[in-house]
Amino acid sequence: MAPARAPSAQLLRSLKGLNLHNSTINGAKAFSTTCNHGEQAQAEASRESFYKNPKPETVFVPRLEKKLVAAGTPPVGSRRRRMALAQSQGVPFDQLPFQCFQEARKVLIEDRQEKVKQIETIRARIARLQEADPNIHRGGEAYKQKRLDSMRRELEHLKILADINDPNVKRRFEDGKGDMNKPIYRFLADRKWREYRRKILVQRITQMKVVPDVTPHCDPTVDIKINFGRNNVQSGDFVDSAVSERPCQLTIQTFEKEPKLITVAIVDPDVPNLQKDSFDSRCHFLATNIELTPTTPQVDLATLTESQIVVPWLPPTAQKGSPYHRLAIVVCQQKNNVPIDIAVAKKNINQHDFRMRTTMTKHMLHPIGATLFRTKWDDNMAEVMKRAGIEGADMELKRIKVEPLPYKRRNPSTFR
Incomplete structure (x- = not known):
């Protein structure tokens, strides 16, 4: 045994011979402030259940x-x-025993009461203005409607200010339990989306030239998420051809109270055209007259009715040797929420020479959101193309070699 460990070993041997455990417990019973055995067992059980x-x-x-x-x-x-x-x-969240927290809650409650009084005043003014004769104003009915719209916007703003500082509202929003029928939760969701997700989305659609290759402009005001079954696809991700053979599910979250009629188009602008030495645009899906509200953001392309589908789902494909294909998903709002005649829309659509600009002009559509995913040649692409009836599965595209001009050649025969 090493000399440095000898004293400690002797001390341990001497302590083993003493019955210190029982004597310490018996001596500490008279002045101990710890919990009894029942409370200790309950604490150990709760700790065990926690893990x-x-x-x-x-x-x-x-x-x-x-x-x-x-x-x-x-x-x-x-x-x-x-x-x-x-x-x-x-302890309930509202009754946490922190003096500063409780004093702050009193200030917030008083501020909310003031906002509620202002809301009641605005509502009374709106009711009086609605009953008033529009001819008493110089602008007539147009001026009256303009005033009503302004007052309603102010009312929605006061509703947001009344609940923006409520800790319970923030807690429910963080837990994902917010009611999108209420303006405060729509405001918080919109602000959270614009802080990060919208910036990434704008970067993707501009970096990958969805704007202006597919649509000339797009200022996203709705959040779009793509799902193929259980596969959550981020904007710009590559999707396997076996996965994208079936229609996708979209989550289009709007942050406005009014319902909207929207048109969803999925366009591939990267179809090679060897005769023109350029690219064509192909429509892989087009549906109109889809109602969208803040509480019903799910749009399953496979369950839409025939009265809504203009162009049925065509699986995204990419021929061998061609670069990757961008599948742009464009969401447009229909003007004044007026339904589009499906029969007229089908006559004006050319699926294999599709132009999103022309469709937007003819049907007066305004883009409110866009995203994309990508596809390329993979092991399952040939079978997918055969099942979809798309030609070119047995061919490989090769870039045509262009001979340089004589004065641009490195070693022309005349210089030798």
Whole structure:
């Protein structure tokens, strides 16, 4: 044994011979301030359940978070808030025993009461203006409607200001339980989307030339998400041909209260044209008269009715040897929410020589959102093209070699 470890080894041997455990417990019973055995067992049971059966609302250990994600129940809210809830012993959020927090809530409640009074005043003014005779104003009915629209916008703004600082509203929004029928949740969702997702979306559609190759302009005001079954596709991702053979599901989230009639077009602007030595544009899907509201953002292209579909789903394909193809998804709002005649639209559509600009001009469509995914030649592409009836699965495109002009050649025969 090493000399440095000898004293510690002797001390351990001497302590083993003493019954210090029972004497310490018996001596500490008279002045101990800890919980009894029942409370200690309950605490150990709750600690054991926390690790064996974690809850999405209170889990904050990264290992347990991964366990919940794998089980299909991801954690709710931020990790800091989940840790605070786990250590608060079940105290309601409004009754947290923090003096500064409670004093701040009093200030917020008073401010909300003032906003509610202003809302009631605006509503009374709107009611009086609606009953008033429009001829008393110089502008007549047009001036009256203009005033009503301005007052309604101010009313919606006051509703947002009344709830914007409420901690319960922010908590429900972070948990994904916000009601999109209420203006405050639409405002918070719009602000969150514009902080990050919209910037990425604008970068994608401009960097990959969806604007202006497909549509001349687009100022996105709706959030578009693409799903092929369980596959969540980000803007600009490559999608396997076996996955994109079936129609996709779109989540088109609008942040405005009024319902909209929209038209959804999926366009491939990268179809090679060897005769013209350029590219053509092909329409892979076109549907109109789709009603969109803040609470019903899901649009399943496979379940739309025949009275809405102008061009049925055509699987995206890319011939071998050709560069990748962009599949642009353009969402347009119909002017004044007027339905489009499907029979007239089918007559004016040429699927294999499709021009989005022409369609937007004829039917008075305004683009409110755009995104894209990409496809390229893969192992399943030949079978997909045969099933879809698209020619060229047995051919490989090769770039035509253009001979340089004589004065641009490196070693022309005349210089030798």
